[in-house]
Amino acid sequence: MTDAKKQAALDYHAFPIPGKLSVELTKPTATARDLSLAYSPGVAEPVREIAADPENAYRYTGKGNLVAVISDGTAILGLGNLGPLASKPVMEGKGVLFKRFAGINSVDIEVNAESPQAFIDTVARIADTWGGINLEDIKAPECFEIEQALVERCNIPVFHDDQHGTAIVTAAGMLNALDIAGKSLDTARIVCLGAGAAAIACMKLLVACGARPENLVMLDRKGVIHSGREDLNPHKAMFAVDTDKRTLDDAIDGADVFVGLSGPGLMTADHIRKMAPNPVVFACTNPDPEIHPDLAREVRPDVIMATGRSDYPNQVNNVLGFPFIFRGALDVRATRINEAMKVAAVHALKDLAREPVPQEVLDAYEKDEMSFGREYIIPTPVDVRLLDRVTSAVAQAAVDSGVARKPYPSHYPLKNVEDVYGQV
Ligand SMILES: O=C([O-])CC(=O)C(=O)O
């Protein structure tokens, strides 16, 4: 970023008041009567109701539309382990997106935990407060153990966004990109640079969607993950292949697909030059991708390129997933976000990209034309149809797969965030 853009980002966060979120009141508080209902003595009535039946928390408090965004700051974007407090702007940012795109209230919680178990215990102890828990920017491999333990201990959806949100959006974009390239997932040769939470989840989901494990080479900081390595945790070992390739330079030769979830600038012009015709390059590290899209296009005019950023075409970023996935899960009071719900989200996103783009989206992106193709493989976050399509698909999948505690919402389809409470 230029110095001017860096300053603009700091000013955005600092002025006119610090931070990006605030709390608003939903009930009148003007009179003594109002206050006697909101607080003592009236507040005792919902207390008694909830004590008698915890389900009443959904009726008398904000629980059902409230998601905690929780991090320990160990893997903030692609910036690394900068500690819990430094993750707060990102967690507030997730709250902004929850509210803006799906009408969901959220609170960010940054946990200073000395161990994964301490983090798990902290989150489990406060879990009942929320309708759902979005785990964010927690490093691998600890994130796998943390998520699994919390899914088991909580009866509300717990979702590690960097794994599943990123994987869902990546899979949707990848299916479309390969289609445009005239290729298919089951024959594509895939290189994944990075072996962290997002990389592992993305590759698992691509395999579930049809990619062949033997066509997939994953690299961590030490190079290609191959079957001769003895330093692999079980999550990486799942992707070990029998190969004599050792470096990115070896692996990228003739590859159809590059997925980067690693660090800035790690893909060079020489790497992309060696890829097969119509290469698909998802350089998704935030904020600075593995290769700058301008450089990629200059070297490979035939590239189909995506990044995680808002300022270039094809933003493959979990913002297209988590707001709507939680919306659907909350609205049917799902106990978890299962594979069927994730796959439903993939297809809803993939299919929406093939429909004509509404004028509001063109206006927001200052474009005269956007249509399914190299520069538009996935919907944009400002597309209000996401709130209908992804949310409905996730809610339906939750009902069909038996994890919903309420029926498919009668107030669906949602046309905009004002609709999210239905008829009140
Ligand atoms: O925050 C974003 O832009 C996407 C994300 O979750 C990450 O990079 O960790």
Ligand SMILES: [Mg+2]
């Ligand atoms: Mg993240």
